[in-house]
Amino acid sequence: MTAIYKKEIKGYLTSMIGYVFIFFILLLEGIYFTAYNIQGAYPVFGNTLSAITFLFLILIPVLTMKTLAEERRQKTDQMLFTSPVSVENIVLGKYLALVTVYMIPVFVICFYPLIMSKYGTVSYAMAYTAILGFAFMGFAELSIGVFISSLTENPVIAAVVGFLVLFVCFMSEGIGSLVAETSVTSLAIYMVMVAAAAYLIYYMIKNVLIPLIIGLAGEIVLVVLYIVDSTRFEGSFQDFLTIFDITSHFDNFTNGILDIQGLIYFLSIIVIFLFLTIQSIKKRRWS
Amino acid sequence: MIEVKNLVKKYGDHLAVDHLSFHVEKGQIYGFLGPNGAGKSTTMNIMTGYIASTDGEVIINGHNILEEPEEAKKCIGYLPEQPPLYFDMTVKEYLKFAAELKKVPRDRRENQIKDVMKMVGITNMQERLIKNLSKGYRQRVGLAQAILGYPEIIILDEPTVGLDPKQIIEIRELIRKLAKNHTIILSSHILSEVSEVCDYILIINNGKLVASDTTDNLEKMTMGSNTLELSVKGDRERLKNILDQMEEIREVEWVKSEEQDLVSLKITTDENTDVREKIFYKMAEKQMPIMDMHSTRISLEDIFLELTDSAKKTAGSKKRKLRFAWDKKEEEQEAAAVQETDAEGYEQETDPDAHEQETDTEGRRQETDTEGRGQEDEKDDSNL
Known part of the structure; x- marks a missing residue:
């Protein structure tokens, strides 16, 4: 694992990609910091951080696109996967290297509240809680990027798909607001989703009966639930969408709240996507 | 291991x-x-x-x-x-x-x-x-x-x-x-x-x-036999009778000939036995002129081509593979089978399988030849 970790770090820091990533985060954060906190004399550092979260839509896919896709394209994965290192450790090594590179701008950002304290009183607890949330949000998005990179052998495709996925997550609140919050619309959307899931299962296992049963059962359960208590469906689709809204889980940190739920959310995203990455690599060996 | x-x-x-x-x-x-x-x-x-x-x-x-x-x-x-x-x-x-x-x-x-x-x-x-x-x-x-x-x-x-x-x-x-x-x-x-x-x-x-x-074994397998390619003018049945009397011959493979009243065949003998002289005198005795006779040796290259080629044609594979299993019994059976099939083909002069075999091996040999030459050229270049 350490061999891969070292190699990856070296790879990011001897090529443009790591520096571009660090540069843009620090550049934009610097601009907002100057405008809000220094010139505007605004004491809450969290808002400055949440202002640049949109940057991750581009920077995270660019940083993560090569991690696994490039190995596959250059066939260097043959060396990795025939070495006495487990797939888990390979993925973990790569992920930790990404985390380390990301920690460099975060570490620099840690000095900003200290600069602010020169000009007035700053709540360090609030500021550093925000930075903690900012760090974890980045970790979570990095794990999504790693997973997408494991799906393809073309880094450009990995970057584009990564951008789209993060973009949809970013916009999920907006998407939710497009849909009426009535219980009927929620029901209709869920029914369409169950049908889509059933079709997906059919597509994967090429068997009509099982997805048909699952689909029908799902639809019936939905309808029964609706008849029993239709008020539960009110606005539930919007609630459902917050699962995908990664940045919204950062909001509490912005306001200086140490949001345990948010931390658990980020950690579970990391675990799920790293697990999926390992599985997608292992699965490919069988096909 | x-x-x-x-x-x-x-x-x-x-x-x-x-x-x-x-x-x-x-x-x-x-x-x-x-x-x-x-x-x-x-x-x-x-x-x-x-x-x-x-x-x-x-x-x-x-x-x-x-x-x-x-x-x-x-x-x-x-x-x-x-x-x-x-x-x-x-x-x-x-x-x-x-x-x-x-x-x-x-x-x-x-x-x-x-x-x-x-x-x-x-x-x-x-x-x-x-x-x-x-x-x-x-x-x-x-x-x-x-x-x-x-x-x-x-x-x-x-x-x-x-x-x-x-x-x-x-x-x-x-x-x-x-x-x-x-x-x-x-x-x-x-x-x-x-x-x-x-x-x-x-x-x-x-x-x-x-x-x-x-x-070593693979090479011995190829060294263990000599092959003689022969074209004789005359009747096939008569020729067969003569060859049957010769004990040194292990196998006879009849090849479709391009000219009329010319019989072409391949004879396999043990290593270290040269039947050329004997065949010459026998043929002369029976007034059957030998138009062409040359000995060929199966190289490892041939084994490779034959083995890889034979597996492709599943139908014809057995016939060819058996040549490497030097089991006497199988060989005799096989030789008999070959003779039978060829006898039919000879009369009708349409044995697609035999024809295919011929062109196949010929084509391959040419290919390998040119390759060999290419490598030699390269070597020459590097020496310069």
Whole structure:
């Protein structure tokens, strides 16, 4: 694992990609910091951080696109996967290297509240809680990027798909607001989703009966639930969408709240996507 | 040391490896031989744990590659078909990474990298970026990577591809040197290479093992017989009677002749028996003029072509394969069968199978001839 970790770090820091990533985060954060906190004399550092979260839509896919896709394209994965290192450790090594590179701008950002304290009183607890949330949000998005990179052998495709996925997550609140919050619309959307899931299962296992049963059962359960208590469906689709809204889980940190739920959310995203990455690599060996 | 049992690999409906079984003993050089797309690389990829097999198992030093991958992979150094190189690293950086990846103890790393670089002759390239190296040097760096950690088994997939003749000889020497302490498996579609370096040859075609024996045995098999090609003017039945009386002849294969009232045939005899003189006198006695007679020797090349060709044609395969199983009984039966089928074909003068065989082998031979010449040219160039 350490061999891969070292190699990856070296790879990011001897090529443009790591520096571009660090540069843009620090550049934009610097601009907002100057405008809000220094010139505007605004004491809450969290808002400055949440202002640049949109940057991750581009920077995270660019940083993560090569991690696994490039190995596959250059066939260097043959060396990795025939070495006495487990797939888990390979993925973990790569992920930790990404985390380390990301920690460099975060570490620099840690000095900003200290600069602010020169000009007035700053709540360090609030500021550093925000930075903690900012760090974890980045970790979570990095794990999504790693997973997408494991799906393809073309880094450009990995970057584009990564951008789209993060973009949809970013916009999920907006998407939710497009849909009426009535219980009927929620029901209709869920029914369409169950049908889509059933079709997906059919597509994967090429068997009509099982997805048909699952689909029908799902639809019936939905309808029964609706008849029993239709008020539960009110606005539930919007609630459902917050699962995908990664940045919204950062909001509490912005306001200086140490949001345990948010931390658990980020950690579970990391675990799920790293697990999926390992599985997608292992699965490919069988096909 | 390596036990491969009933290996099957399917890509969709395509069977890339078809119930392959063999085992590899310690301290020998094994050669995987087969035409392009025979399943050599797939088999090697399965043996090294890069891909999983659909069925069957690979056991390396008692460790199943799927169940105990780390233990098994520790025993293997692998050079895939395309050397797995990071182009933006220098040679030394790359080898350092490889040594670390293979868990070479820290205190031994530096020395081992030096030794390996010396072995494959890249010491003066160590500070160069891999992307600036030529194909031959890249191949050597890949080889160095496989040797690092001195694993018990070294698997090389077409190790000499892209090297110039001088480098090929160097690499062969290196492989022989390595074989003193390691078990080596290499694959190639070039027969001369395999027969020169390897102690044991496994011929694979269409994912199946068509022959496996020591190089010496395979060669003996070919040396063990002489073949005489003959064209005689006259009646076929009469000729058959004469030949039947000759005990030295082990097999007669009738070939369709292009000219009328000319009989063409191939005669196989034991080694060290020359029947040419005897045939000449017999034919003269019976007033059957010999229009053409020359002896041919089956080379390893022919075996390879024949084995790989025969497996393609499943119908005709038995007939050809049996020629290598020198079992007398089978041979006699087979000879009889051949004679029967050919007798029919001769009368009708339409034996598509026989015709196909002829053109096939002829075409192949021409191909190999030109290839051989090409290599010679290359050698000449390098000498200049």
